[in-house]
Amino acid sequence: MHKLRYTLGLTAGLMLAFSASAQSVEFTKDQFSDNKDGLKTALKDLKQGDEWYQSDPPRFEQALPHYLAAQELNPNNALLNFKIGHCYLNSPYKSKALPYLQKAYKLDAVVDARIRYMIGRGLHLNARWQEAIAEYKAAMPAPGTKNSTALQNDIQKKIRECESGLVLQKNATRAFIDNVGATVNSPFADYGPVITADESVLLFTSRREGGVGDDKDPDSGGYFEDIWQSVKGADGKWQPARNLGETVNTKGHDAVVALAPDGQRLITYVEDSGGDIHQAELQGTTWRKPQTLGRRVNGGQSHEPSAAYAPNGRMLYFVSNGGGEGNRGGHDIWRIDIEGKGKAENLGSVINTPYDEDGIFVHPDGKTIYFSSQGHNSMGGFDTFKSVWQNGQWSKPENLGWPINTPDDDVFFVLSASGRHGYYASSRDDSQGSRDIYMITFLGPEKPPVLSAEEPLLASRAAPVRQTLLAPAVPIATAQVTILKGTVTDADTKKPIDATIELVDNTLNQNIATFGSNASTGRYLVSLPSGVNYGIVVRKEGYLFHSENFDLPAGAAFSEVVKDIPLKKLDVGAKVVLNNIFFDFDKATLRKESTAELERIVQLMTTEYPSLRIEISGHTDNVGKAVYNQDLSQRRAKAVVDYLTGKGVPASRLTSAGYGDTQPVAPNTTKQGQALNRRTEFKVLGK
Amino acid sequence: MKQFLFLIGGLAAGFTAQAQTDTVRASTLPPAQLAEKYYNSGVAKFNNKSYQAALQDFDKALSVKKDFTPAYYNRAATRYELKQYAPAVQDYNEAIRLDPNSFTAWYGRAQAEQAQGQAAEAEKDYGKVTELKPDYAVAWYDRGALRFEKGDYQAALGDFTQAIKVDSKYAYAWHDRASTQRQLGNMAAAINDYTEALRHNPDLHVALLNRAAAKRRNKDLQGALADYNDYLRRRSDDPVGYLGRGTARYEAKDYKGAIEDLSHALKLKPDYALALNNRAAAYLKQENYKAAADDASAALKINPQYAEAYLNRGHAREMLRDAGGACQDWRRAAELGLESGTSYAAASGCE
Incomplete structure (x- = not known):
């Protein structure tokens, strides 16, 4: 095939004489006398x-x-x-x-x-x-x-x-580079792969034994090149390669260059007139003998090692070191309308360099070419480049990169229609021998791994703060009670009486409850929650009512009070203490807490006993002067009488009297005794 | 006092005096006081975290006194603590009906609504609280958090700013405003606010964690690593910290260090799918594709809906020459919402 110039280039004139060296060991008898x-x-x-x-x-x-x-x-x-x-x-x-x-x-x-x-x-x-x-x-x-x-x-x-x-x-370019395997590659040089667009057929050049001539080239010592073909089996693997036979291959060098897009034309390289491009046509299932593409492509003694058709099957891209002044140096890439009459056109300086270009391939998209070049930014020898025709010009060639390209020659690259796979020849460690055909699987740009984050962005979610607002406790009046209990009896006979007991809130002047003592025992029991000034009135028809006062301020401790109540018959001379009549301190002014008691008397005088005559008397303890006490008691008694007359009780039925400290009911030696002595009395004068 | 009921001991024949006295004591407690007493008992039990017992007390208080507003309110709060959110909302409704100007009831209802996933209703109620009591910073904050969660970052920013305006030492508000700035792409502002949060509450460790992440996104990897280091000095048992630092190390291309951190996170929390996924990513970078695939598979075993893990395993399988498996994984990642999976599958010639 067309020879790559494996240039060391500067080997001529090497000194062949062994130079003397202290370290270098010469091939002399002295050195190997024992062998x-x-x-x-x-x-x-x-x-x-x-x-x-x-x-x-x-x-x-x-x-x-x-x-x-x-x-x-x-x-x-x-x-x-x-x-x-x-x-x-x-x-x-x-x-x-x-x-x-x-x-x-x-x-x-x-x-x-x-x-x-x-x-x-x-x-x-x-x-x-x-x-x-x-x-x-x-x-x-x-x-x-x-x-x-x-x-x-x-x-x-x-x-x-x-x-x-x-x-x-x-x-580095992300790609897998795989040897296509022993069914295709041989221990000899295998190169120049050409594939159909669907990757079902692989044509390549090989210098293996078993070719048409099956002889060695006296110039190089290797077997003559022949074109071989492998077909992909149903299992996706390449079947054993077979020689294309004598129609295409000759006893000399025969190399495959390209397939036309329609698969009906095979471009080959023939080493005549400096190396020319030929074309074979498919007749049925047999390739006809390749014919030269003529002088418009193949120059006189110029070298045309590579060519490729554009998808339209008319525009032919080819490599030639001819072209006269239009040549940019070495082998350049040209193109020509194979069915026209014009001259070949150099692809220009964007593609062609002063160094060699070779291995042209046109992608089925019609606008992308792949080619090899020793110029541009090659990393050594021929590297494979890509350029795209856009906006009326070729893009700057892009090196396909490491590891597709190496410091050695990387040429004759072809690409599948999908763009997923490329094929080329390379010398690698896993070679079957000499150069082999490899398939490149392009992986594309790195697929970046995706990381996950756990970032608690809201502090209240990461470190919750419970903020339950609770309504506070409410103040509660202490529910402590005073238990008042005792027996209601007839003061004279001592027999139990089923009396009516009224419970009055003196402050509000409201009846709280009314109940009765037990008829057979006369017993009663009243629970008095603290916080109220209670007036307790015990009544029984025919008896003088009995009045008790329990002023239980809030928080008053639990206590149990036994109070036996002897009711007196409503007879002339009978009297009772009005325990629920209150005066301002040291005054004769009735306090409003007295109202309930006063109203009971009004009720008694006007409704129950309309002819009843009574005396209201005032009494004091012995604190202070007797005269003063007498006067104060008189005024207080009068204040009660005035209230009653004000409520319609005829004055004629009322008498007021002030006795001062002259009629004590308890010793004045104690506070309790003094309190009992400060009182207002009700006495029946007539019925 | 009119409602007081007095019973007379000894009225019923055959009762002993002692028994009659007991009857009187038990039955003469004033009804209104009874409600309050139950109520107060409920408050005490609530404060002792005996929520079920507290609930019973509030029930009793309300059975005695139907219009006892604080009892409705506190029963709601108790039900909230018991995670009985729907009944809690009902009680708050009653409390609000009885006293529409009580900001605490609106706030409580907002919390209960939020707890049962009624974010829109909660946001509205928090808003009502801000109207009734504009100096109640917590309401601004809570509304901001809700708005943040629904992605309305501009509105959230306004709420957090208002909370800070009301209470300039409100570390949570500083923190969450920082997070909002971060979501809005204002990394420098976010970093400043996280710093303020830490200044007002040095124990708000999460601010350190998030500041590290913000610095990482701001390409200040050294600063981020310093914050992660600080965080892990404080919270050496937190796998999330190791996950964060592992990510920072990954971004600093210290894949070995990243794998160490993520392995540590997994030691602390063996079923930490995120750490497995991220370690798979680091293994991918180290071209240890087998380990990457294994980690991603382990993550998927924990969370079969983990799109990122499918994507990463797809990458690993591609490099392990399992093209079919890679295609399957990328497509699954796409199904789970990672659109890049589709393009990877297409670019790799998946059929």
Whole structure:
């Protein structure tokens, strides 16, 4: 197939002589006196290796097995290590060169004038970007050195590639790169994959044995290229590859380049006239013999290694190093209306660089191209780029990035219609041998993981504060009571009386309750909650009513009072203390708490006993002067009489009398006795 | 006093004197006083957190005195404590009917409504409280919290500001205003308010946690980590703190540190699905896809509706070459509300 120029480029003129070194071990009898046969074999291998190594062009891959055999006897020869490294740099296994080159340098720092540069290459191809840059800089020839310009330019470009590699590897493209497997790949070089849009058919170029010619190219030593095909089975796996046969393949090199979008035309590369593009058409299920695309595409001796149809099947994109003045340098990408008559058009400087472009592929969307280039921001050799036709121009080519691209050549990339999978050839560790075809699964930009947060944004939810507002307790008058109990009897006969007992709130002048004493026992029991000035009136028809006062202020403690009440017959001369008549202190002014008692007397005089005549008398204790006490008692008695007359009781039936302290009912020696003596009495004068 | 009922001991033949006396004592308590006594007993029991007994006392008080407003109010409060929210609202209704100008009844009803999920009614009642008693900062705060929860951040901001105006030392109001500022994207203002909350109440640890998160969102990862560290010094047993710091470390690309924190959170709370999910994310960053998938699966076992965990497990499965499983997970994440799941599935060629 079209040959990639695996440029070491600067290998010509390498010194082949072994340089003397204190560390380097020479292949001499002195060194291997105990293994003469081994030395003999090693020297033979060295000679055979050198023959391949020094041939024109050099046959590095053929030289390498001989050098490695010699190396087994003597691993410490600087020049041999250098040559092995050099061979590896020009093989599909470039990354293996580095340890040999480093060892060569260690054994003999001047083993070859280019040793630092080549160590730089080894580091570069192993993606050890920073170290490679350092070595390249060390290899830079001094200004003014003879023929130094080309080397300087080359080293500067390599340094730029390493700098690109640093950036691109840091922002790696997310993709899986999988070997398509042993049913497709062989121990020989397999490359140039072409797929149908639906990924059901894979066409590729292989230099494996078993081709149409099944012979080796005398120039390279490898088998001639043939076009092979694999079909994807129902299980999604590629079926064993088969050779496309003699119609398409010849005994020489035959390589697949592209399939037309309709699948009816196969573009191949044929090594004639410098390397031209041919096209085979499908007839039924058989490809016809490829025919050249003619002079509009293939120049005289120019090299056209790659081509691809646009989806319309007319516009052909192709690579050529021809084109005269329109060429930007090396191989460029061109396009031409294959059915028209115009000349091919260079894609311009946005796409084409002074370096080589190759491996053109047009995506089925018709506006996106993929191609390989040694220019732009390649990280080394050919890298694959993408550009989109938008707004009448090509976008700046975008490097597909690490790890799709590597420091080595990454070319002939094709993409499935879905855009999900790409196919290309690469030399990787999991190769079946030499270069293999790989499928790239594009994973797209990183799918960012999603984190969850638990942030209690409301303090009252995170650390609740209970704020239940409760109405306070209410003040309660103490429900302590005074139990008043006793027996109501006839004062004379001592027999029980079923009397009526009235309970009056003197302050409010309201009857609270009325009840009676037990008819058979005369017993009664009254509960008096504190906080009230009680008037208690015991009545029985035919008897003079009995009046008691219990002033129980709020909070008064529980007590039990036994009060036997002897009722007196309403006879002339009978008298009773009016315990519920109250006066202001030291005055004859009736207090309002007296009203209920006074009204009872009014009731008695006007309704119950309309002819009753009574005396109202006032009494005092013995505190103070007797005259004063007499006067005060008189005035108080009169105040009662005045009230009664004011309520309609005829004055003729009323008498008032003031007795002062002359008729005590208890000793004045105690406060209680004095209190009993301060009283108002009611006495029946006539009925 | 008219209602006082006096019984006469010994009226009924055959009763002993002693028995008659007892009858009198028991039956002569004044009815109005009885209500108050039950009421006060209820208050005392409430204060002792004997809510069921308190409820019975308030019931008795109201059976004696039908228009006893404070008893309705306190019975409502008791029912609130017993989580009997609907009856509590009924009692508050009665208390409000009897005394429409009592802000406490409106406030109590708002709390009960809120507790039973009637946010709109509660918001309205809190509003009434702010009218009746504008200097009652708590009402402004509570309404603000409700408005925050329904996403009306501008209104919430106004309420929290008013609460702070009424009570400038109201740490909760400062805190929640900070959270509101955060929701409005005003990270600097949020950080300031969280700081004020901490100044007024240094024990309001949650403010430290949230300030850390605000700093994290404000790209001040160092400040955030300092706050998380401070928080974890105070609350070393709180898995939420480790979750937060783990996230900050993740954002600082300290995935190893993030995994340590999230593992610590899981040690404290083994069924902490969020920590499992976030650790899965950190494992993804470390390209430890198996561990990521395992953690996400564990999170999903705890919470089968966990969209984020599906999404993360999808990512892990993709990298584990389980394309079918990844597609299934992304689609499930989309079904659960994470729309990105759909685009991931589409971009990955899921059929």
